[in-house]
Amino acid sequence: MSVFLDHASTTTLREESKAALLRALEETGNPSSVHSSGQLVRSILEDARDQIAKAINCNRSEVIFLSGGTEADNHAIKGIYWQQIAKDPNRNIIITAATEHHALLDPAIWLEANQGAKVHYLRVESDGMVNLNSLQEFLTENHRRVALISLMTVNNETGVITDIQKVSEIAKPFGIPVHSDAVAAFGHVPIDFASSGLAAMSISGHKVGAPIGIGALIVRRDMKPESLLHGGGQERALRSGTMNFASAAAFAAAATASLADMDSREEKLGKLRDELENKVLELIPEAIVTTKGANRVPHNAHLIFPNTQSDSLLFLLDQQGISVSSGSACQAGVLGPSHVLIGMGIEENLAKACIRVTLGHTTTAADIDAFIAAIGPAVSGAIKAQALQN
Ligand SMILES: Cc1ncc(COP(=O)(O)O)c(C=O)c1O
Structure with a gap:
């Protein structure tokens, strides 16, 4: 047993996802090629992008496919930090909580150890809820030095939900970008990126019944985080590398089934x-x-x-x-x-x-x-x- x-x-892999993966794997082509084979697989990729955009209510151009939650969190934290520090060298504080996933904490700690960032951890209550009054208080005093805020939508260990809408409302008057790791939330609680006020959001396929190794960073159109990867300039130049159209199709099918x-x-x-x-x-x-x-x-x-x-x-x-x-x-x-x-x-x-x-x-x-x-x-x-x- x-x-x-x-x-x-x-x-567990969803049947719909497995079927979409196997269908897509029948095709040969690089989505960046101009010939018909390339265009065929490009259309598979773009259909997948449409489905993910629909699932979380964002614009299709905001969906950046990559390998999963860890990569999405790294891109968000480092990319937004570098974007912010380039605009204003005094903005070196990253606000987060000690209860975040290591995929988020470790890049922040790396920036602190190597790039002059300061990580500020918000108060967390004994039931796992992040104290958002402490965010308001900290921003009132220090907002001119804050680069970004990152708080997860659902904690992957305890299942506790953070009111991300409220986080965005607190940050908005100060113009500070907010990222949320929604890896443990997507497919389990309703997500509406367009009305969330978020600058970026991480999601991962294998948490909703897709194969391991595909995910997305949702990046608001006016955000231009610095890229971790340089190369062919795919995915709005945020994530160079030949696009994994078959896994994207599997991710989209799993996400659609999971939301249904x-x-x-x-x-x-x-x-x-x-x-x-x-x-x-x-x-x-x-x-x-x-x-x-x-x-x-x-x-x-x-x-x-x-x-x-x-x-x-x-x-x-x-x-x-x-x-x-x-x-x-x-x-x-x-x-x-x-x-x-x-x-x-x-x-x-x-x-x-x-x-x-x-x-x-x-x-x-x-x-x-x-x-x-x-x-x-x-x-x-x-x-x-x-x-x-x-
Ligand atoms: C909240 C959260 N963020 C990020 C990750 C990392 O995602 P991935 O396994 O797709 O790299 C996980 C995986 O456990 C997670 O639960």
Whole structure:
């Protein structure tokens, strides 16, 4: 038996996406070539761009295809920072939060270590919500020195939703560009780029049922971030390299399918998630639902089991055929507390004892039953393992 409850790390390939990929792979051509073969694959790419633009309500020219969320975040942070610093060398502050994904934090930290940037981290409450009053306060004092603001729409570990519209409203009077990593949001909550006030937004295909290795940075038309790559000048000269038209088609098909069933899926998954959390608390009253009460997505359960270690829990669940994670898959294998929970001010021994259970489009009630049957023995085993270590 194999039960996959780690859909935030990557979700099952959608049939529509696989079909679009296989269809596109039948064609030979480079989308930049002028001959008919090139034009044919260019039309596949441009159809995909139209579909992504429709899915998030942006202009088609604002969709820049690239390899995924990590690349999109790097382009956004470094590209906008370089654009801003070139206009005004005093604008060297990047505002973000310690609970962001490493794909966002690490480029900001790199700019600080190597390029004279300063990273300012906003206050995050113990339920994972970013304190937006602290943004307002900081900007009132320091807006002339701020290059950009970047806050994620949905946190990939806790599922907590940030009011990005409000972030844009706070930033607007100061004319500061706002980027949002919407990798964990796209396909799960409604996104409207045109009315968001954002300068840029990152999305990734494999989180909505496309293959791994395709994503997009949505870049407002008046923004001209400096490019990380130089070459053929494709994708508004923001992302040189032969365009991956087949993966773009697969991404567009997955995104369209994901949006078509978003409301009914999230409603169904919300009921399953609530059932899972309630049963866990009945079985293990010491367990903590980390973000209960916060505004969060319905398919995510983030749980802390005191006196355990995440890696023991993952191992003991995996032995029973259940795949979950302790947070971001990119951090898996790296021992230590979750940086997200530490950013929320949660004690280190609890931040080392968490698991993230994420449901997706293939999740069934039987998967939840299997998790419930496995969690008691896994927690008892992890408590024993922890006691032996102490
Ligand atoms: C919020 C968030 N941002 C960025 C990424 C990186 O995306 P990708 O795997 O497409 O590089 C992830 C992946 O886990 C994510 O959850």
